[in-house]
Amino acid sequence: MKIWYLTSEFPPEFGGGIGMYVDQVSKIMARNGHEVTVFVRDTNSDKIEQPESNLRYIRFLHCQGTIYKTLGYWAALSYQYYEIVNRMLESGEKPDVIEIQEYGAIGYYILQNKLVGNKNLTKIPIIVHLHTPVFELSRINQSPQYKFPNYWVGQMEKFCMNAADFLVCPSEFLKRQIQNIAPNNPIEVINLPYCVDMKNYPERTYDSNTILYGGRTEYRKGIYQTIAIFEKLWLEGNTVKLRIFGGDPYFSPKATTLGEIIKKKYKKWIDLGLLELNNAIEPEKLDLEILKAKAVIVPSIYENFPYSCVTAMWLGTPMLVSRQGGQAEMVEEDGKCGLIFDWDNNDFKDKLEQLLSMTPEELKELGNNGRERIFSLCNIDKNVKLRETFYINSISNYTPKKNFPFINHDILKTELKAQEDSIKNMLSIIIPYYNLGSYIMETIESAVSSNYNDKEIIIVNDGSTDEESIKILEEIKSKYNFINVIDIPNGGLANARNVGVAASKSEYVTFLDADDLVDPTFYTKAIDVLKTYSNVSFVYSWVEYFEKGSGIWPTFNTELPYLLCANMLSAFSVVRRIDYLNYGKNRIIMEYGMEDYDGWIGLVENGYFGVSIPEALVKYRIRQDSMSRQFNPDMRFYLSEQVAIGHKEVYKKYGDEILNLLMQNGPSYLWNNPTFDNTGGVVNNSANSNTNIYGYKTELLRIANSKWGSRMVKLLFKLKINRLFQ
Template identity: 40%
Template sequence: MKLWFLTTEYPPFFGGGIGTYMKHAVQMFAGAGHEVTVFVHGQENQELRQTERVRVVRFRSGCDDLGQETAGPEPDDHPAYPFNIMSHWPALSYCYAMQVRRYMDREGLPDVIEVQDYGGLGYYLLQQKWLGYAGISQVPVLVHLHTPTFEILTLDQYPAYRLPEYWAGRMEKFSILAADALICPSNFLKDKVTQTITGGRENLDIKVIRLPFEQPQPLNTELTEQPPEQLNTLVYVGRMELRKGVVPMLAACDRLWQSGEQFKILMVGGDTDFYTRGMSVGDYLRQCYGHWVDAGFLHFTGNLPPEECARQVALARAVLVPSLYENFPLTCVEAMHAGKPVIASSAGGQAEMVGGAECGRIFDWSESGSLERSIKEILSMSTAEIQATGRRARAKIQSMTAYENVLPRRMEVFEALKKRAADKRIFPSVNQFDPWPVLRERGPVESGAEAGLLSVVIPFYNMGRYIDETLQSALNSTYRPLEIVIVNDGSNDQPSINKLREVEATGPAEVRVVHTENMGLASARNTGAAHARGEFLALLDADDLVEPDFYGRAIKILNQYDNVSLVYAWVRYFDAAHGCFIAYNLEFPFLLAHNMLAAICVLKKADFINFARNNPKMLYGLEDYESWISLYESGRLGVCIPEFLTSYRVRTDSMIRGMNDNQVLRMYDEITRLHAESYQRYGTELFSLLNTNGASYTWNSPGNNWQSAELRARHLEREIATLNDQLARIQYLAADAGYISDAGDIEDIGIKKSLHSLGKGLKRKSRQLFAKFANR
């Protein structure tokens, strides 16, 4: 078979648990005669032939090019694209999808693609597959669960709702639900992910298949050959990470040392951030237990070369795997292969490896003193008992991870994937297991809609300068049959009125004009939908543009899926501004906080009329945003084509730019009243999103660079300007009140101290903001 693997880790370029898995998986499949290609990002573009059957495709992702000069004004002109507009994980996922499609175009299709769950790496590949992209739609995609970030952020005390990290977790969930097959190496992870995604309402079809692992004969270092100080050494191998359980582990060891137990802990591995304490985990542990370091009971080695790490494990009495949450840790696999007893927590696949007392000890973090008892039992064992336990551990893990035992089960999954039918009518959604929203039945719809006809509705109010370009854009569409309904919303600009008369008199047969009194944008769209004759409805403002293939691709998607009622695409800005808006599929609760698309889109007309008509109560704007919430509440999805297929004209006199903050907030108030039940159901998540990221009307796209570097720069500029204005105002008021003389002295000492402190604080804040701005 022709197998392609998408991974962020592959030795010798990257280490880590995923990298170790990839090393052995590639050896296993290539050794069985399969052709293996590994895609991994790096510093350069190169294709390496490791063996006759193993090829490594390295590609420069662009994340290191953010400081380079752009070749043009458009976002994809920049050498860092798409990292210049997206945060790390969305951009990386998009790069992998582009690489895979490039190789498919060049050399044909693989039999199966496997991609890791971590970081939502397969998000864009799977989105393109479900949207019917040529090539990838015919290839089965398997997602391998290692440990998704949505499971571990909270355990590492990272703000789980902070953007864009929160969105990376949503990408992981979509990838899991959109995959053709799922595998993971432990029942622990299978159960945890199923519970998180489905809320325990349904089972996910996840095949549990152990990781392949084989290694040469381990070091023959017996306990009797060790120096006396090594006899009671326990080794921890892994990152200094909260999820790994290192903090409660050393707290338990501290209690044992205080009670007089004589043993040494060797901590091998790199460090990570302890976000809530503003330091690293390693520094925190050294701060807490430095006296035990000085006493020789605790030693931190940092990262060690693999050979030296293996030597330290071989010299130890046992290995500790104290994780609070774990999948199938390779440190446990390697320890058991080395013939070492393992003291492991029950919270992960390590418990499934060790099994029980025959291979070490399993302890439970929920039981007080459980780890202490396990350590004391291992310390009390004789040398012969330790060696016998290690031999049993080696035999068990060798059988569990042997290529010859893992390969047949993996091939069963691959063969089943090749035979699976691809006719799917339900598009995957992160909310698909939520009890809300629910699919609502359509009400009665007028009969006589012409099957296949697309009705493009263009609201028009004094837009004579732009309508020709917009009309031509729609008429250039490759999709037919098509009609265009211009709704003149009581225009009072004579050149615009003249332009409409010209269109009516000499315009194309596909175009007609409906005249109404001025009722506003919401009513104009609704009027256009009421006059539309087609099965499908496109919304297009009178100054915006679409690419020729946008409508055809959108309607193909609407015909394919029963639960999709809205299709849109990425948006370019033009005219008074450059830039873009990166859209994603609609989902709650993010949609309840912030609009996820521009109103250049295609819908099933019946669903627009039943569920998404613009509400005239939205007097000042956001009428389209309110409609998308209504549509999603009905159980209909909105999905995004991840390409720049639409263009949004930025005008200084546009309606959206004319809205002030009070009008925006007033419209948000109206939206929450209209959709009170949804806001109540997702209230906890919405509070966390808003509390973490600030007022949602300042957000941009959820996966952008906070939310884009350009927006962040503008935000910082506004903050700096406000602070400087405040400082100038304070100085003016102080001088006006007579507290500051012409020489600049402040005469009242109390006022002087207060103003001086406030001024220094404002200046310091300004300097901090300037520094942030300079670093972005």
């Protein structure tokens, strides 16, 4: 098989469990005859390496390209992965299967482009491998869950889980925690492979009075709670020593790191030598420290399948692990292959005292049993067979999705209240027109140039008063006999759109303002999506600004509750006419603007969702006198009130989430792009902005503890992102 792995972590630059997994699995699959390619970001250069037969590393320089001006770091990185993979596919290379991590949603744009019609990807099954997603890390680590960009990265991860053709993860624990995110996409569990060369390692001793913890001082890892238990023993006169090796990530509630909190709170025990905090060290050096310890603890309150536990058991170490994670699945039987405690039962201290009372012989038996258990569980040959079977089944059982994988599973589709006959495949392009004679001809030519042939154009003249604009409208009538011009008294944009739709008999309708432009392929691409997925109601694309402004506005698939706070698309949308007439009609009360936004909410709250094509296929003209430029704060507040009044029930349903989004990101009229940090309503779209270079404080600090961390830190400070460390 030809297998492609996409990862954000890989040796030597990026450490962590994801990198260790891809490093191990890529090698064992290549050594068993499969052609393996690993795609990974790099901080230095673009390069291709072939470390051994059948194995290729494609490293690319991240933070490159204009996409980093359009999207925040993780979203832009995802787009960069898509561009690189797509170029490889266009060059003629084709894998049998692609496996992508869920963390950071780096597969988002590969999956989105596949779903909206990229033919290079259509026949390739895409597997998403679950490690621990950002949306869970934020929740467990007590970070603000609704703050941009983390919130949106989490939403993108949820989309990846639903959009993947197949899901796999290493532990039953993680499967139980997040299967509900993608209820229609069952998660396969395959444990991680592992092997370590121990030929130069010394013999283990069992008479040490030291307990070792190897991992980050991260809240979810349980080490902070663990030290509190150890303190009880120290206060009772026990002299057991706790040694900690690992990075020290940012802890949001205290605006510092847990390591700093621990140093202050437990200074007494540090000074007495009973508590020792060390930075992360190389794996081989950590192995030697493990061999000198009485036991290793894995006390996580939420964990997937930690390599720290795998490694320690492989080294024959007596283990004390929590039940809250895959580590309990490794130990399996309490008292035989290790000891298992449960945070929910508050029995950690009892189990720790039981461990400390064991004789060297009992500890040796515990460690040997654990080694045999992990040898069996993570056996390389066994793991290869399991993965080969999984990949083969994924290839043979793969079929393209029939329904678009929206993430709002709780929104059920309301039945259509009224049905009307329509002309199959026909598209009506509705152009509301009011005194825009200076621009209308360019707009008409743009619409006429569309490569979608089965179309009509309806211009709704909303009582134009400008003589030149009326004259140009007459010229259009004489030049284009297939354009239907409807003259009505001035009633506003919302009314003009509704009149145009009512005059149409097409299956699809779309709106085009009289001064804007569309790409020749837009309507064809949008209707292809509508024909592919019956559960999609409307389709739109990214928007390019021109004339008095520039830049790209990236749009996203509609989802709640975000749409209830801020618009996710422009009026340039191709919509099923019958859906629009039932639930999306522009309400006349929205006379000052936001009428299209109000209509999209009406559709979505009734289960009629929209999909974004992630490329700029429409152009929005920035004019000094445009309708949106006339908005003032009070007008916006009034219109927002009308939106909420018109959709009371859905706002009630998501009230708590709306509150959190607004509290953590500021007023939504200042939002523009959730992939950036929007604190204070200021969004930096620069490719060198702090959000682009690296999305999260925890990620920065974790990298800082890697082999190449110091080099990265110098680079990051050079690029003026020192604020992230404050």
